[in-house]
Amino acid sequence: MRVLLVGGGGREHAIAEAIARSRKNPELYVAMSKKNPGIARLCKDSLLIKETDPSIVDFAIKNGIGLAVIGPEAPLAAGIPDKLWDAGIPVVGPRRLAAQIEFDKAWTREFMKKYGIAGLPGFRVFRKGGHGTDEYIDELKDVVIKPAGLTGGKGVKVMGDHFDINGAKDYAREVLKNDDLVIEERLIGEEFTVQAFVDGSTLAFAPAVQDHKRAYEGDRGPNTGGMGSYNDSRDILPFMKESDYIEAKKIMGDTVHAIRKETGVPYQGVLYGQFMATKKGISVIEFNARFGDPEAMNVLPLLGNDFLDVCTGIVNCTLDKMKVIFNKQATVCKYSVPEGYPENPVRDSEVEIGDIRDSLLFYSSVYEKDNKIYTTGSRAIAVLGIAGTIKEAEKNAEAGLSGLKGRLFSRHDIGTESLIRKRVQHIKDLRGY
Secondary structure (H helix, E strand, C coil), X not given: CEEEEECXXXXXXXXXXXXXXXXXXXXXXXXXXXXXXXXXXXXXXXXXXXXXXXXXXXXXXXXXXXXXXXXXXXXXXXXXXXXXXXXXXXXXXXXHHHHHHHHCHHHHHHHHHHCCCCCCCCEEEECCCCCCHHHHHHHHXXXXXXXXXXXXXCCCEEECCCECHHHHXXXXXHHHCCCCEEEEECCCCEEEEEEEEEECCCEEECCCEEECCEEECCCEEEECCCCEEXXXXXXXXCCCCHHHHHHHHHHHHHHHHHHHHHHCCCCEEEXXXXXXXXXXXXXXXXXXXXXXXXXXXXXXXXXXXXXXXXXXXXXXXXXXXXXXXXXXXXXXXXXXXXXXXXCCCCCCCEEEECCXXXXXXXXXXXXXXXXXXXXXXXXXXXXXXXXXXXXXXXXXXXXXXXXXXXXXXXXXXXXXXXXXXXXXXXXXXXXXX
């Protein structure tokens, strides 16, 4: 079986590893904008190209590709899956109309409202060049400002974290010059993510994961693409109730069915729901139309099925015929990033990779020259610890980090007992139990 993977980051390295583990002995071909050394070692051939370039389809046809897997969001927004399907190549990754759930936040909120999908916070959409944002911010008082388009996880700004009310008004006016805008009520609680394989009607859910966006320990500093994440050895995280997970799954199922009604196309790929566990229940922060990075690294190594069997179920709409299983283990993922990241990162700095013990390693934004690995300025390398408990998985992740040498730093508090206790106490205080 010949498989095409589009994308070259840490998430895609995790996907490539899952493909390589398949019993089907696949030949892997990759289209990526920069050569990822981890992925390059797993593939038969690669094309270095912008991941939104339609000539990816020509590369697929030339190599007799039987299945394509899309990693990042940009090719989805560019309609690469539509073009591949049109060429007779099945794709794990939703068509453009369905992928709007990620790349147009204004569309998503209005869609949720239209179909009565639960978990919708108070919001209002403002169109590019419009006005009235000051008045709405005054009305809500505590807000989140979201550019409608893709921002790489860094465009959303939260009052109290990033600015005061006047700063919120300034930022909203700035965004409106170039983009549509969503202003929402700020949700107070604990974030968690649920990811699912989707074949258009059936959803197969992975365990809940918690990502850590802030650059520095103690949840301080600027937002990043994600400094690390963890999951527990059961489906829910320590601060969650079982009902939070059940409600999240229902919201995602309702969303998939409503997308088909609204767009006329089935949602086939991975759906990522980001939720906030609040005092009143759960609310939807956003949806993504693909695996998270780093959350893919938590769940894919735990997949008990052959990944390509699951992919076949997605493209043939037969997920209901199989039982998708995730091993009941905990994982902790920690990113190693260049000094100064994200605002003034060190670039072209060598990273030495020594003994990472029992952890797994995923290359993200690095390059290889003369058999040496160098940083680019973005997140460099992720390590993943796997064990029966979060505590042991965190130890394994730290052991892995100790094998990396260079001008790097990590958030060592991710997955630690003290940070998890803080999360649990926060929810107890909110919900009064």
